Amino acid sequence: xxxxxxxxxxxxxxxxxxxxxxxxxxxxxxxxxxxxxxxxxxxxxxxxxxxxxxxxxxxxxxxxxxxxxxxxxxxxxxxxxxxxxxxxxxxxxxxxxxxxxxxxxxxxxxxxxxxxxxxxxxxxxxxxxxxxxxxxxxxxxxxxxxxxxxxxxxxxxxxxxxxxxxxxxxxxxxxxxxxxxxxxxxxxxxxxxxxxxxxxxxxxxxxxxxxxxxxxxxxxxxxxxxxxxxxxxxxxxxxxxxxxxxxxxxxxxxxxxxxxxxxxxxxxxxxxxxxxxxxxxxxxxxxxxxxxxxxxxxxxxxxxxxxxxxxxxxxxxxxxxxxxxxxxxxxxxxxxxxxx
Numbered sequence: 001x002x003x004x005x006x007x008x009x010x011x012x013x014x015x016x017x018x019x020x021x022x023x024x025x026x027x028x029x030x031x032x033x034x035x036x037x038x039x040x041x042x043x044x045x046x047x048x049x050x051x052x053x054x055x056x057x058x059x060x061x062x063x064x065x066x067x068x069x070x071x072x073x074x075x076x077x078x079x080x081x082x083x084x085x086x087x088x089x090x091x092x093x094x095x096x097x098x099x100x101x102x103x104x105x106x107x108x109x110x111x112x113x114x115x116x117x118x119x120x121x122x123x124x125x126x127x128x129x130x131x132x133x134x135x136x137x138x139x140x141x142x143x144x145x146x147x148x149x150x151x152x153x154x155x156x157x158x159x160x161x162x163x164x165x166x167x168x169x170x171x172x173x174x175x176x177x178x179x180x181x182x183x184x185x186x187x188x189x190x191x192x193x194x195x196x197x198x199x200x201x202x203x204x205x206x207x208x209x210x211x212x213x214x215x216x217x218x219x220x221x222x223x224x225x226x227x228x229x230x231x232x233x234x235x236x237x238x239x240x241x242x243x244x245x246x247x248x249x250x251x252x253x254x255x256x257x258x259x260x261x262x263x264x265x266x267x268x269x270x271x272x273x274x275x276x277x278x279x280x281x282x283x284x285x286x287x288x289x290x291x292x293x294x295x296x297x298x299x300x301x302x303x304x305x306x307x308x309x310x311x312x313x314x315x316x317x318x319x320x321x322x323x324x325x326x327x328x329x330x331x332x333x334x335x336x337x338x339x340x
Contacts, residue, residue, distance in 0.1 A: 015046060015094060017086060017321040020288070022328060023100050026062040027053060027072040031086060036322065040161055043068070046088060047193040055082040059110070068339045076100050076325065096315045096323035103327045104143040105136030106281045108264065110134050110331050120269045122249045128239070128268040131279060131333050135186065136262045143290040145282060147245065149269040152276040156194030157232040161220035163187035166312045170219035176212055180204050184216070191222060193232035233278070237270045248300035256293055277334040285316045288324035 019029040045068025049158050056077065068070045076082065086094035112130045119125075163184065168224035171181050182275035183204050196217050200209035201252040236251040244265055245255035269277070270279045284292065288311040298310040305307065314320045 013044070013090065015086070015316075015319040015321075017084070017094060017096065017316050017319050018026045019084065019096075019321075019323045020326060021043040021076045021082075021098075021100065021324075022326050023076050024328075026075055026259055027070075027086070029062060029070045029323075030068055031070065032068045036138065045069075048088065050087040052087070053082050053087045055080045057326050061334070078102055082325070086319070094319040095317045096272075097286075098315065098324035099326055100287050101144070101283045101285050102138035103329065104138055104145060104259075104281075104283050105262075106133060106329050106331070107136070108132070109133040109279065111329055116268075118239060118241060119244050121247065124130065125237070125268065126301065127270070129271040130239075130266045130268050132266045133262065133279070133281075134262065134264045135257065135281075137259055137271060138283075140311060142318070143257065144205065144258040144284045144286065145257045145259070145283055146236065146280075146289075146292055147267060147282075148253055148280045148293060149236045149267070150233040150278045151273050152233050152278065153195050154275050156196070156310045157228065157275075158198075158224050158226065159194040160191050160222040161194065161196055161199075161217065162191050162222040163220055164189060167220045171216055174215040176215055176218060176219075177192050178218050180208060180212060193229055196220070198234060236273065236277070238267055239266065239269075240267050248296040248302040250302075251296045252294050254292070256289065256296070258289075275307065275334075276332055278330050279330050281329045281331075283327040285315075285325040287322065288326050291315075291322045291324060 005088040013033040016032050016034055017029065021027060029051055031049050031051070033044040046066055046069060046292070049064070049070065050310060051186070057195060060072050060074050062072045065071050067333065076213060077134055079102055084096045101150045110132050115127045117124060117126045118128045135143055139306050165188070168181050168185060170186070172178065184200070187199070195207040197213045200213060200216065201209045204212070238255055239247065239252060240255055242318065247255055271277070294310055294312040298312055301308065303309055314322055316323060
């Protein structure tokens with residue numbers, strides 16, 4: 001679950017609600033107060049809320065399980081309009097609505113490893129390979145969708161690492177610089193998947209990550225699992241030719257589509273990574289689509305010195321954040337028969 005960068009005025013804390021839901025996972029809602037990144041403030045979870053969700057003439061109540069996360073054992077259903085209600089003493093009731101869309105047809109998947117140059121709306125990319133597939137919208141509905149290429153390290157991706165005070169002490173004992181150990185404390189209490197350097201590089205820099213990853217791995221190694229966890233996947237470049245999908249100018253990982261009829265499409269990615277490649281295809285509710293489009297543009301504008309601030313879409317009444325349904329299909333493509 002991602003943290004959303006929000007534009008708020010003044011110092012008053014608003015309530016942030018984030019809940020992305022689908023029919024294959026039980027209900028999970030996160031609630032916290034807005035915080036100031038410029039003041040190095042940390043997340044302040046809301047632990048005393050009364051949270052309920054009503055749909056199909058049934059109301060369920062979510063229980064707080066820690067760190068502002070509210071959960072229930074029941075699962076959403078497709079094409080049911082759900083109403084979220086959050087009650088917090090001393091504040092106006094918070095509410096939102098969304099639904100899980102029906103799945104689009106996602107078929108005819110093929111790959112072509114011929115290297116080529118591809119021109120998108122904003123740039124030209126060389127030495128790209130392609131994957132093709134057909135999108136068939138659900139009956140009587142457009143297909144609002146998100147497409148990404150994901151990669152999975154078939155060796156390191158099964159390994160888990162745990163950061164806590166004990167692991168920080170081990171790092172220091174193993175000769176890791178105190179400043180590096182201090183910087184890594186932002187990961188305190190977290191479990192991350194390998195390859196570990198991908199988590200380390202944004203925090204301590206690529207050079208230090210490569211130089212120190214061996215000792216940090218020894219200090220934090222937890223176990224090795226026998227499944228591909230969603231958190232172990234990372235995004236790879238994913239672009240399309242002009243006029244097929246929407247893509248923010250400097251955000252090269254996310255394609256958004258709005259299709260009213262069956263359509264065959266091609267997407268393009270880099271192919272220099274020794275590991276598994278997957279296509280993630282997601283059907284989005286109207287709320288998720290609006291949020292993702294704004295969020296992608298916000299990410300894009302961070303790399304554009306002339307870019308204007310983007311206020312990300314929110315459907316949370318008397319708060320901020322997002323409550324939105326989706327469906328996900330994921331298919332491995334590096335093991336398909338290919339054209340060369």
